[in-house]
Amino acid sequence: MPSLHRRFLLASIHDVSPRFEGEVDRLLDLLEPHVGDRLAMLVVPNHWGSSPIIPGSPFATRLRGWADRGMEIFLHGYFHRDDSGHSEAADRLRARFMTAGEGEFLGLSGSEALTRVREGRSLIEGVIGRPIDGFVAPAWLYGEGALEALGKSAISISEDHLRIWSPASGRILARGPVITWASRTRLRLASSLAAAVALRRLPLRVLRVGVHPPDVHHPALVRSIAETLSVAGGSREPARYSDLLAA
Ligand SMILES: [Zn+2]
Secondary structure (H helix, E strand, O other): OOOOOOOEEEEEEEEEEEEHHHHHHHHHHHHHHHOOEEEEEEOOEOOOOEOOOOOOHHHHHHHHHHHOOOOOOEEEHHHHHHHHHHHHOHHHHHHHHOOOOOOOOOOOOHHHHHHHHHHHHHHHHHHHOOOOOOEEHHHHOOHHHHHHHHHOOOOOOOOOEEEOOOOOOEEEEEEEEEEOOOOOOHHHHHHHHHHHHHHOOOOOOOOEEEOOOOHHHHHHHHHHHHHHHHHHHHHOEEOOOOOOOOO
């Protein structure tokens, strides 16, 4: 277990789902040399309602394998976001789960958020054969209903852009921005590269790095991620989110 006096590096892969299996493999290749299995996998049970994780499937077996190796498994929304282009095939259950926008857990009522957390958690825990380590909302966006549901579910660990906390205890576990990259526009890509350079040397106790599947399609982002892990990892110990609970 990392000592209290050391500085921690927490790395996470967002949007782990069958939809992005190839990209997730490339992210693993990129991150593992720096952090080994001290890596959080943020898993979407049914990305866009069209990439379900099916118990017994090859992807489910891989997910369990990652958990068996010691990687942390977080629930990351349920559908991640609405995509009306995929709605023709929606059954009634899925339609009930659908919501507009990028931040799936931003506008949900407490009861709807609780339903999604329960359904997602039960699916993922059935697949990995152990409790999930926590919940991270898509786009790190939490509405009142989401916060209420996480407290009721006694989720151990959550995070947003600026902090990590325990909904179960209400304790703040760490503060400081997460380093992440964006590629949707050239401007956002450039500004995320600049932000990574500035943030990776911040003297925070806990430095977080969060990567996304589309990052692997941009060589400049891949280089920035590797450099950030190398710089941050030079003075920090790769850790698990759950290490913060013991600290
Ligand atoms: Zn996401």
